[in-house]
Amino acid sequence: MAGKCSCKLACSKKTVRNLGTRRTVKKQWQAAWLLRAITCVDLTTLSGDDTFTNVSRLCFKAGHPVKEDILKALGMEDKGITCGAVCVYPNRVADCVKSLKAANVNVPIASVATGFPSGQMPLKTRLEEIRQAVQDGATEIDIVINRTYALNGNWKGVYDEVQAMREACGDAHLKTILATGELGSMVNVYKASLVCMMAGADFIKTSTGKEGVNAILPVALVMVRAIREYYQKTGYKVGFKPAGGIRSAKDACTWLMLMKEELGDEWLSPHLFRLGASALLLDIERQLFHYVYGKYAALHEIPMS
């Protein structure tokens, strides 16, 4: 991706290169950061072969993200640590409602909607999909923006659609997925971020996880700076959700550092920060296991990850 100003782009690259190195967290501080990361994870399954069975398992895991013995060793067994939400296709929302109830787990249900991931459907259908997901029990909706409009510079079109989606959500939180890997330039990422926030997004999210390039730090930096600018100008705090390809505990810490450095401590909690990930929890649990037991877990030792 190339922005108009190569100097700014070089600065962004330097800023993000330093993120994982300038500040590193180790030992008990790393364990604390990882537990914090867990509370911000939107534990996700978005597959064609999703069934009630794997969705139930996901829901249970979202409510019990770390094994009891590890939590006890960390003195955190009574802190009610859960993931930020579960994230599924609209057709699986009812499965989540049933599974969370059966497991006695209180975790929000996020549903992707609006013809995820491409969004190539009539607006009427996309809005109906949102309403149905909310009616079925989703309290958070992850929509995709219209990339055709964005690439053609039709920002009014993007704004109008997101605003209609905002309305269709009712009380549900709206996360707008920019699909930055398909936006073609940093300038478009910046404009799309602002347009979504102006249209009422509660969160802006990098990617669907299905693009060729998903959550990457240089692009995220543009988005979080747009959030900062929007906050400074309007007083509204908008959340940030990187998603797609986030797999390691180290990555999770780096994303938290980005939030701390660019937006401050308030953006280190689930109401303003989420990590969209299907496979991140395994590595986080492995690292916590290592911190507690001084060795890496065999897979059978953390079977629910």
Ligand SMILES: O=C[C@H](O)COP(=O)(O)O
């Ligand atoms: O919104 C979440 C993403 O689809 C998850 O992507 P991932 O499977 O690469 O973690």
